[in-house]
Amino acid sequence: MTHFAKKGCTTAIVLLLASSFLLTACGKTEATASASGGAPEVTELRYQGGVGSVTFPELADDLGYLAPLKLKFIGNTISGPQDIQAVVTGDTDFGGAFNGAIVKLISAKAPIKPVIAYYGVDENTWTGYYVLDGSPIKSAKDLIGKKIAVNTLGAHHEFVIKEYLHRAGLTTEEIKQVTLVVVPPVTTEQTLRAEQIDVAALGGVLRDKALERGGIHPLFKDIDLFGTFSAGSYVLTDKFIKANPNASRKFVEATAKAIEWARTTPRDEVVARYEKIINARGRKEDTSNVKFWKSTGVAGKGGLISDKEFDTWIHWLVNEGVIKDGQLKIKGLYTNEFNPFVNEKK
Known part of the structure; x- marks a missing residue:
C-alpha cells in the first residue's frame, strides 16, 4: 500500500x-x-x-x-x-x-x-490485483501492453507485480511493456470500472467495498506470492x-x-x-x-x-540489478532495540 x-x-x-x-x-x-x-x-x-x-x-x-x-x-x-x-x-x-x-x-x-x-x-489483510469480470486478461502474459494502477511507484505494488511477472517467466523486455500508472487509491476502483486501466491494485477496505459492488475478480494476490x-x-x-x-x-x-x-x-x-x-x-x-x-x-x-x-x-x-551483491548487509540495517517485545517470541 x-x-x-x-x-x-x-x-x-x-x-x-x-x-x-x-x-x-x-x-x-x-x-x-x-x-x-x-x-x-x-x-x-x-x-x-x-x-x-x-x-x-x-x-x-x-x-x-x-x-x-x-x-x-x-x-x-x-x-x-x-x-x-x-x-x-x-x-x-x-x-x-x-x-x-x-x-x-x-x-x-x-x-x-x-x-x-x-x-x-x-489472511485478512492483503492486496489483490483486480480485473473486470469478462476481461481478456487471464495470465501474466496477457499483461503485456496493458496498464496497472498503483498508488505510487517504487513501492509495495511495483515489487509484487514485477515478482508475479518474473515468476510467470516474462522476459525483462516483456516486463517493460507492462505499464504502471499512478492512481490515488480512492479513485482506483472507479478508474478500473471506467476501463481507463486494465488492472487495479486494491487492498483493505477499498478492496472490500469494491467487491461488495461486484463485477471484478483478482488476477493474483500478494499473499499468494509471499505468504x-x-x-x-x-x-x-x-x-x-x-x-x-x-x-x-x-x-x-x-x-x-x-x-x-x-x-x-x-x-x-x-x-x-x-x-x-x-x-x-x-x-x-x-x-x-x-x-x-x-x-x-x-x-x-x-x-x-x-x-x-x-x-x-x-x-x-x-x-534486479538495482544494487550490487554485498552492497547492503542485514546486520545493523534495522533495529528492534526500542521495542518492548524484543525479548519475547513473535
Missing part, C-alpha cells in the same frame, strides 16, 4: 517515572520492557497521515500510550517513498514505507533506520535517534503497544475507536472505510522486525 520544514522542537521539561508497560491479551497479562527512565528530549513528533485512516502512532496517542509526546500532523500522503523522503529531508520526524523502498533509500546512503513494522499481509509477512516499517533518522534516544524509545514503545491493542481487542471496539479518532480530528473525512477494518496485518509481536522482512528485498534488488 502505502510514503519537509526545519526541525524546531523545544526541549520538554517533563519528569517521566520509570515504569513498565502491562498488556492484557486473551485474559493473560504480559510484561513489556520498561521505559528508558528519561524524559523525551522533544515535545512533539511531526508526521504525515492518510485520509480516512488511522495510523498506529495516532492510535497510540489516543489511547494515552504516547504521552507526554504529542503528534503534529503536517498533511496527508498516499506514497510510502515520499513519506520516508520527508523524514530524510527533515520535514517529518518519522515516516513509513514498504521495506523494499526503504532498502533502496538506504542503498542510496540515506541515514535512516527502520525501528518498527506497521503494516503487512495476513504472511510484515511489509513496511516506520523509520527514524540516525541523527534523530542519537539526539533523542528517549523520544525514539517512547515512540516505538507506544506504537508497539497500540499494535498489540488492535491485535487483541474485539474488532468492533477497534472500529469504534478509529471512527472516534477520525471524527475528533475534524478534517471532514469519511469514516465508512474503517468499518471494513479486519486486522493489523503485522506479523511480529508489537511490530518486531525480522531479518527476512528486509533480506528478501535486498536479494530482490540485487537480482
Whole structure:
C-alpha cells in the first residue's frame, strides 16, 4: 500500500517515572520492557497521515500510550517513498514505507533506520490485483501492453507485480511493456470500472467495498506470492535517534503497544475507536472505510522486525540489478532495540 520544514522542537521539561508497560491479551497479562527512565528530549513528533485512516502512532496517542509526546500532523500522503523522503529531508520526524523502498533509500546512503513494522499481509489483510469480470486478461502474459494502477511507484505494488511477472517467466523486455500508472487509491476502483486501466491494485477496505459492488475478480494476490509477512516499517533518522534516544524509545514503545491493542481487542471496539479518532480530528473525512477494518496485518509481536522482512528485498534488488551483491548487509540495517517485545517470541 502505502510514503519537509526545519526541525524546531523545544526541549520538554517533563519528569517521566520509570515504569513498565502491562498488556492484557486473551485474559493473560504480559510484561513489556520498561521505559528508558528519561524524559523525551522533544515535545512533539511531526508526521504525515492518510485520509480516512488511522495510523498506529495516532492510535497510540489516543489511547494515552504516547504521552507526554504529542503528534503534529503536517498533511496527508498516499506514497510510502515520499513519506520516508520527508523524514530524510527533515520535514517529518518519522515516516513509513514498504521495506523494499526503504532498502533502496538506504542503498542510496540515506541515514535512516527502520525501528518498527506497521503494516503487512495476513489472511485478512492483503492486496489483490483486480480485473473486470469478462476481461481478456487471464495470465501474466496477457499483461503485456496493458496498464496497472498503483498508488505510487517504487513501492509495495511495483515489487509484487514485477515478482508475479518474473515468476510467470516474462522476459525483462516483456516486463517493460507492462505499464504502471499512478492512481490515488480512492479513485482506483472507479478508474478500473471506467476501463481507463486494465488492472487495479486494491487492498483493505477499498478492496472490500469494491467487491461488495461486484463485477471484478483478482488476477493474483500478494499473499499468494509471499505468504504472511510484515511489509513496511516506520523509520527514524540516525541523527534523530542519537539526539533523542528517549523520544525514539517512547515512540516505538507506544506504537508497539497500540499494535498489540488492535491485535487483541474485539474488532468492533477497534472500529469504534478509529471512527472516534477520525471524527475528533475534524478534517471532514469519511469514516465508512474503517468499518471494513479486519486486522493489523503485522506479523511480529508489537511490530518486531525480522531479518527476512528486509533480506528478501535486498536479494530482490540485487537480482534486479538495482544494487550490487554485498552492497547492503542485514546486520545493523534495522533495529528492534526500542521495542518492548524484543525479548519475547513473535
